[in-house]
Amino acid sequence: xxxxxxxxxxxxxxxxxxxxxxxxxxxxxxxxxxxxxxxxxxxxxxxxxxxxxxxxxxxxxxxxxxxxxxxxxxxxxxxxxxxxxxxxxxxxxxxxxxxxxxxxxxxxxxxxxxxxxxxxxxxxxxxxxxxxxxxxxxxxxxxxxxxxxxxxxxxxxxxxxxxxxxxxxxxxxxxxxxxxxxxxxxxxxxxxxxxxxxxxxxxxxxxxxxxxxxxxxxxxxxxxxxxxxxxxxxxxxxxxxxxxxxxxxxxxxxxxxxxxxxxxxxxxxxxxxxxxxxxxxxxxxxxxxxxxxxxxxxxxxxxxxxxxxxxxxxxxxxxxxxxxxxxxxxxxxxxxxxx
Numbered sequence: 001x002x003x004x005x006x007x008x009x010x011x012x013x014x015x016x017x018x019x020x021x022x023x024x025x026x027x028x029x030x031x032x033x034x035x036x037x038x039x040x041x042x043x044x045x046x047x048x049x050x051x052x053x054x055x056x057x058x059x060x061x062x063x064x065x066x067x068x069x070x071x072x073x074x075x076x077x078x079x080x081x082x083x084x085x086x087x088x089x090x091x092x093x094x095x096x097x098x099x100x101x102x103x104x105x106x107x108x109x110x111x112x113x114x115x116x117x118x119x120x121x122x123x124x125x126x127x128x129x130x131x132x133x134x135x136x137x138x139x140x141x142x143x144x145x146x147x148x149x150x151x152x153x154x155x156x157x158x159x160x161x162x163x164x165x166x167x168x169x170x171x172x173x174x175x176x177x178x179x180x181x182x183x184x185x186x187x188x189x190x191x192x193x194x195x196x197x198x199x200x201x202x203x204x205x206x207x208x209x210x211x212x213x214x215x216x217x218x219x220x221x222x223x224x225x226x227x228x229x230x231x232x233x234x235x236x237x238x239x240x241x242x243x244x245x246x247x248x249x250x251x252x253x254x255x256x257x258x259x260x261x262x263x264x265x266x267x268x269x270x271x272x273x274x275x276x277x278x279x280x281x282x283x284x285x286x287x288x289x290x291x292x293x294x295x296x297x298x299x300x301x302x303x304x305x306x307x308x309x310x311x312x313x314x315x316x317x318x319x320x321x322x323x324x325x326x327x328x329x330x331x332x333x334x335x336x337x338x339x
Contacts, residue, residue: 008048009071015291022295057082075317084314095148095329097281102152104280108252142194145201148329191218203230204317216242222249231257254280
């Protein structure tokens, strides 16, 4: 009996056909989100991202699912305790959307620094006004989390003649344009020096709520806070207090907690905040890029080669840059499209 490979991510028929061609040994089926909870019970391999409630405990107990290839970088949608404790292999899409998230992050940062919301507001009212702006050039930037997105951000921000520091669980392979790359313990030391602090790390048990009152209190007065990672990494009440009373001057957020923000939430009302609705990873080529990853990993799975973006420690929720697994951001340029 051929393994049943269930796809559940935004894609077209040509993508399904490409995946089927890459895995002729399997039975590839596409299912909508409203059916995924049921379909996972009969899946051997799952490629996608369940955005509806799934009884993962039941899936694990069923004992049929052997591999999850996520179509998202964040793995909190499936890495519940039962999956973590199981023998299910997990690979992520870390780095696949790094270009888009980096682009969106720069757009948010420059919009805030150059006061674009104020000028857009004035344009709508046909008013010619001036107000001070700030520079991205030559600022000191702290990137918290130096995975696929963090590394791409550093590469893009380098052209603005910035001074880049970063922290990461695996502070290895430091690019020449990054001045400092240190373990997470250096965060407290770096925060008072950064003009801009960017969160680009995964959500897991260790990072949930890690950025709170103590961290905001250490930040440089007048600095900018950026979250393009996951909302629950930040304690929202502490963020609001820091925005209202200092020391930070403002924030740009592609993610929030809760998400979506309900009407009337205090974050909506703060004039020093720019919020976008978790769209940093949107891309015209997203389905193409995810399909390339799935096709390549299916070939590797069948031939016993090392899987790309293997999450070897499921409690961490992301692939380690420790030489144990190939990473998409390092190998993607060598992998052709199948369609």
